[in-house]
Amino acid sequence: MAMAEAAGPTLAVSGLQAWYGESHVLHGVDFEVRPGEVVTLLGRNGAGKTTTLKAIMGIVGKRRGSVAFAGHETIGLTSDRIARLGMALCPEERAIFASLSVGENLLLPPRVAPGGLTLERIFALFPNLAERLGSGGAKLSGGEQQMLAIARILRTGARFLMLDEPTEGLAPVIIRQIGETIAELKREGFTILLVEQNFNFAATISDRYYVMEHGRIEIGFANTDLDANNMEKLHVRLGV
Amino acid sequence: MFLGHAITAQQLFGQLLIGLINGSFYALLSLGLAVIFGMLNIVNFAHGALYMMGAFVAYFLLHELGLNYWWALIGAPLIVGAFGALLERTLLVRLRGLDPLYSLLLTFGLALMIQGLFQNYFGASGMPYAIPQQLNGAHNLGFMFLPNYRAWVIGFSAVVCFATWFLIEKTRIGAYLRAATENPTMTRAFGINVPRMITLTYGFGVGLAALAGVLAAPINQVRPGMGADIISVVFAVVVIGGMGSILGSIITGFTLGVVEGLTKVFYPEASNTVVFVIMAVVLLIKPAGLFGKVA
Numbered sequence: 001m002a003m004a005e006a007a008g009p010t011l012a013v014s015g016l017q018a019w020y021g022e023s024h025v026l027h028g029v030d031f032e033v034r035p036g037e038v039v040t041l042l043g044r045n046g047a048g049k050t051t052t053l054k055a056i057m058g059i060v061g062k063r064r065g066s067v068a069f070a071g072h073e074t075i076g077l078t079s080d081r082i083a084r085l086g087m088a089l090c091p092e093e094r095a096i097f098a099s100l101s102v103g104e105n106l107l108l109p110p111r112v113a114p115g116g117l118t119l120e121r122i123f124a125l126f127p128n129l130a131e132r133l134g135s136g137g138a139k140l141s142g143g144e145q146q147m148l149a150i151a152r153i154l155r156t157g158a159r160f161l162m163l164d165e166p167t168e169g170l171a172p173v174i175i176r177q178i179g180e181t182i183a184e185l186k187r188e189g190f191t192i193l194l195v196e197q198n199f200n201f202a203a204t205i206s207d208r209y210y211v212m213e214h215g216r217i218e219i220g221f222a223n224t225d226l227d228a229n230n231m232e233k234l235h236v237r238l239g240v
Numbered sequence: 241m242f243l244g245h246a247i248t249a250q251q252l253f254g255q256l257l258i259g260l261i262n263g264s265f266y267a268l269l270s271l272g273l274a275v276i277f278g279m280l281n282i283v284n285f286a287h288g289a290l291y292m293m294g295a296f297v298a299y300f301l302l303h304e305l306g307l308n309y310w311w312a313l314i315g316a317p318l319i320v321g322a323f324g325a326l327l328e329r330t331l332l333v334r335l336r337g338l339d340p341l342y343s344l345l346l347t348f349g350l351a352l353m354i355q356g357l358f359q360n361y362f363g364a365s366g367m368p369y370a371i372p373q374q375l376n377g378a379h380n381l382g383f384m385f386l387p388n389y390r391a392w393v394i395g396f397s398a399v400v401c402f403a404t405w406f407l408i409e410k411t412r413i414g415a416y417l418r419a420a421t422e423n424p425t426m427t428r429a430f431g432i433n434v435p436r437m438i439t440l441t442y443g444f445g446v447g448l449a450a451l452a453g454v455l456a457a458p459i460n461q462v463r464p465g466m467g468a469d470i471i472s473v474v475f476a477v478v479v480i481g482g483m484g485s486i487l488g489s490i491i492t493g494f495t496l497g498v499v500e501g502l503t504k505v506f507y508p509e510a511s512n513t514v515v516f517v518i519m520a521v522v523l524l525i526k527p528a529g530l531f532g533k534v535a
Contacts, residue, residue, distance in 0.1 A: 057429050083431035095426040097419045104415040109430035156431070 008071055009034050010160050010191045011056065011087075015065035018048075018055040025051045027215040028065065033160075033193050038186050040194040040202040042238055043212035049195040050092055052212070053162045056193075057089045058082045069160070086113045088153035092164040092195070094145045098138035102129060105137045106152045113157030122151045125181050143174035150181065161185070162193045167201050179204055199238065211237050247505055253384040255501040261390055261459065263497020264397035265452050269474040270481060270489040271401055272448035275408070278484035279421050279441040281340050282332060285347040287474070288467030289354035290446045293320050294453025295462045296358065299369055309372035309454070316454045317447035324446030328439045351467070358464035366461025393455050400451065401490040408486050417441065476519040482532020492530065 009032040018026040026048050033039045041049045055063045058079035067074050074082050088109065097105055106122070106129065123130040126147040132140060140148060146166055153161060163182070167175040175198075182192060182205050196202040202209070203223070210220040211234065218237065221230050269291060276284045297319050298312035307315060327350065335342045375389040408414040420427040420434045428434040453466075460466055473496075481492030496515050504511040522530060 059425050059429050079425075079429040080431050080433050083429055089429055091426065095423055097422050099418040099422050100415055104418075107412070108415055108419055108427075110432060112431050153430075 009068075010037075010070060011193065012068040013052075013056065013066070016052070016055055016067060017064040018051055018060040019062040020051075021061055025060075025215055026055060026063075029055075029212075029215070029217055031210045031217050031220060033191055035191055036186070036189055037207045038182065038192045038194060038205050039208050039210065040196050040206040041210050041212055042196065042199060042202065042234070043218075044238065045197075047212040048215040049212050050164055051215075053089060053091075053164050053193065053195060056082075056162065057087070059089075083109075083158070084112045086158045087160040087162065088112075088156055088158035089162045090149045090153055090164060090166065092168065094149040096137040096140065096145045096148055098136065100137050101133065102135050102137060102140065102148060103133035105148055106133070106155070109152055109156045111155070111157050113159070115159070116157035117154040119155070122154055125154075125184070126151050126177075143170050146170060146174070146178065150178070154185070159189070160191045160193070162195075164195045165197060166194070167196070167198050175201060199234065213237065249383050252502075252505055255505045256498060257384070257386065257390060257501070258504070259498040259501020260394050260494065261497070262500060263494035264394050265456060265470060265493075266474055266477045266497050267401050267490050267493025268397050268448050268452040268455075269470065270477045270493045271404055271486065272445035272452075273474065273478050274481070274484050274486055274489040275404070275448070276442055276445035277478075278486070279417060280328075280332070280336075280343075280438055282335075282343040282347065282442075283340055283483075284442075284445065285344055285471075286327070286350040286354065287347075287446075287449050288469075288471030289351040290320055290324060290467070291449040291453040291456070291470065292358065292464060292467035293323070293354065294450025295369070295457040295466060296362075296453075297450065298454040298457045299367060299462045302369070309458070312454050312457075313451070317450045320450035320453075321443040321447030325439050325443035328442040332442065333435075333439075351471075355464050355468060362464060364463070364465060366463040366466075369457035369462050371458040389458060393459070397452075397455065398494075400448070401493075404448070405486050405490060473515050476515045478529075480515075480519050480522045480529055482529025485529065485531035488529065488531025 011033040013032065014030045016026055016029040017024070029048070029052055031039075041052060043049050051060060054060045056067050058074065058077060063075060065075065069082070069085050069087060072085060074085065097108070100108065106119075117125075128144050129147055129151055132144065137148075150163065150166065166178050166182075170178070179201060182194070186192065186205065194202060194206065203226070206223055208220065208222045211218045219233060269287060273284055273287055276282055294316045297316040298309065301307040301312045301315055302309070331346060331350075332343055335346060371389045375392050378385045378387040379391070408417055416427065416432055416437060420432065420437055424434050456466065477492050477496050478489060480496065481488035496518070499518070500511055500514055503514045510517070526532075
């Protein structure tokens with residue numbers, strides 16, 4: 001159910017390099033995400049997956065190359081301008097603000113476009129949050145924090161979401177809930193770039209995969225191409 | 241013994257009033273410092289000089305433009321706040337991310353320069369600023385005379401302090417501010433223009449100092465040295481309350497003003513040092529300050 005916008009990719013990354021201070025982390029990353037897709041970046045720890053998301057969002061120290069979002073080149077923009085184009089990041093560390101209540105956390109990100117989820121929809125997806133609105137952000141369990149971190153970017157109207165290891169350290173029942181949420185978002189036409197260590201989780205919702213190694217994309221393939229040959233490649237690279 | 245002389249009710253309430261007045265200035269000034277420190281991690285040593293500028297702007301508005309006290313109450317914070325925003329954009333921004341010691345030195349230097357410039361042009365002696373006519377006179381409360389202007393200063397300061405606390409702790413803008421204090425990178429990645437917010441926050445904190453300066457103008461004279469006189473006590477207040485704590489700076493400001501006033505009644509010799517003694521004790525027992533969170 002891709003939206004009826006320009007036929008080009010939602011996100012086109014080419015030759016993306018990124019640095020943290022002196023250390024050169026991304027060495028020319030190339031991939032694209034098409035409208036309505038769920039694309040997953042796989043790879044070992046330190047391969048550059050999180051840095052790729054941060055570089056797309058504009059929150060690494062220095063970045064070079066090209067990141068085109070809905071046809072707009074964003075490499076020269078600051079992160080607040082990039083966010084206002086209609087993308088949002090749910091970071092690995094979740095970044096729930098401890099000095100804000102749950103409700104304030106939820107309402108913090110400003111609307112960047114019309115068409116964000118209403119609070120009713122969000123509470124239907126994450127009923128736990130509705131009961132915890134007055135609590136401090138630091139008082140939530142890991143699962144609730146993850147739900148809040150996803151919920152707060154659904155309100156903003158951003159149609160392109162980057163989720164960094166949303167299942168990390170969570171109980172199976174919560175992982176299932178998050179998987180259902182992502183599937184629901186996909187049905188609604190959201191475009192999602194996912195970073196996951198948990199391949200079995202990613203396999204339930206992804207359209208395509210890219211495997212990263214040493215700050216580059218090594219291989220990419222579609223979910224429909226998950227034959228023995230590609231599984232073997234994954235096995236070699238990820239130990240899946 | 242220090243209770244050797246009889247203490248009249250008039251003396252007691254008189255000093256209590258002076259304590260509350262000083263406490264109002266301590267609260268407004270330390271509140272501005274707390275707002276600035278919380279968001280920018282800057283120890284703003286220029287605060288006293290900017291407080292003094294607030295009083296001078298009120299003076300100029302009256303004598304050059306014929307704009308009275310009530311206009312100054314709005315105009316001086318805006319003008320001095322804009323000057324602060326300019327300082328932030330041109331100078332302080334270059335020190336972002338460095339050790340707070342650098343911005344402390346820069347603002348200390350700025351304070352000396354600003355005060356020196358005003359002293360050069362206006363001399364060290366004070367210029368009078370009349371109490372606005374609506375606030376002339378006093379009320380007899382039975383146990384003491386309460387000058388209307390002093391009542392106004394205490395009441396207005398309390399309202400401004402409360403409003404600032406409310407703005408930061410209870411509103412959406414405040415949530416942005418707290419979020420940006422805690423994690424500026426993610427806050428910006430949500431589409432919030434954090435650098436602009438930092439500039440405005442500095443301007444706001446400086447504006448509070450200027451507001452205190454306008455309030456002080458009719459009580460003390462308008463003097464280049466007025467900021468330097470008060471700022472060391474204000475820093476002691478900030479240390480006692482805990483750096484960056486909004487509510488802490490307000491409560492500590494008013495309380496220490498009163499403590500100072502009462503000391504003047506019971507043991508006048510210690511009235512100039514009592515705040516610093518309390519600071520030393522607090523630092524020994526609770527190094528983060530009474531309301532400060534341990535980082």
